């Protein structure tokens with residue numbers, strides 16, 4: 199029987215790669231639900247190809263355009279933000295691939311976890327914002343969270359070599375992004391185009407900016423803490439510009455287990471989609487005869503303060519994650535609109551984080567209140 203799959207964020211970079219994985223293994227998957235924000239043209243191609251039971255576009259005008267384009271073809275078109283949770287609750291499936299960008303992915307991801315479904319998690323923001331709720335819900339329902347993020351997939355795979363109490367450290371690798379060798383002065387004048395030029399990975403715009411600030415690695419420290427139940431003090435960042443080692447686990451006996459491969463998101467996406475099996479992957483293979491050398495550097499938290507903030511937030515827990523994430527999402531939006539300088543992204547996030555009303559064990563309502571407050575604080579700050 200093919201696995202029945204719902205893809206949240208199907209028109210994005212991860213979503214399209216997930217469908218490429220399914221295209222390469224057509225007998226393995228039945229796509230029963232697709233969801234995205236507003237890209238009705240791409241969604242209509244996907245609906246024609248995969249004939250899901252339901253296609254969601256949260257933007258009502260886009261959903262209407264989609265309905266015009268594919269109406270009557272056997273796929274129901276739903277719209278509005280609530281339709282994401284409805285999709286999870288009403289369409290039977292074996293796997294939810296959570297790949298909406300930002301906190302917008304949280305309600306449906308949490309719903310999938312509460313239903314006890316297997317979730318392939320790309321949407322790291324949902325763990326950063328609501329890690330405690332997500333982990334508690336997964337424990338209560340028996341849901342399995344399989345990371346899609348390449349680093350966390352590498353850690354998940356490496357952890358098969360030992361037991362939880364045998365972990366000494368998690369070594370989270372980072373390419374260093376486009377500004378790895380830039381000075382603070384150079385970064386101060388960085389343009390949007392400069393920040394969008396990622397050296398090794400091709401990804402959606404928000405995570406590409408997050409990689410330039412290294413906020414992405416900060417989010418990943420917090421993500422790793424929740425996924426693997428390892429304290430932040432034992433999660434280390436290692437700069438590895440070639441992005442061949444996707445991350446590592448150091449065990450108490452001194453062994454370090456790494457997972458390697460070409461930087462191609464189809465590999466970790468496929469691992470999550472076919473888990474626990476490993477099937478033939480479409481991506482290029484790593485050829486050690488052509489790999490001249492691999493480099494490693496310690497991270498520079500003076501130039502990339504996001505890393506220091508990520509560690510602090512992972513230690514603090516509570517509402518720190520939501521304040522951090524919301525301020526970052528809003529600051530990235532402002533930077534991309536040309537209304538904030540590059541270095542101000544981390545400065546603003548730090549400021550909002552420091553000023554927010556901390557609560558240790560927030561419920562969803564509190565999280566959403568802090569989220570809205572933090573975004574508003576960023577929108578209020580003086581134009582650069």
Ligand code: NAD
Nearest residue numbers: 207208209210211212234235298299302320321322401402
């Ligand atoms: P993207 O911008 O390419 O795609 C985002 C998707 O989310 C699109 O389908 C869009 O329509 C949908 N979306 C956005 N807002 C929405 C809303 N309000 N309601 C419903 N749908 C909405 O982003 P991406 O690069 O594919 O990243 C997706 C997630 O995966 C992010 O959390 C990112 O951090 C994570 N991730 C991405 C990569 C990568 O290679 N792209 C790697 C690791 C982790």
Ligand code: MG
Nearest residue numbers: 347348349418
């Ligand atoms: Mg990653």
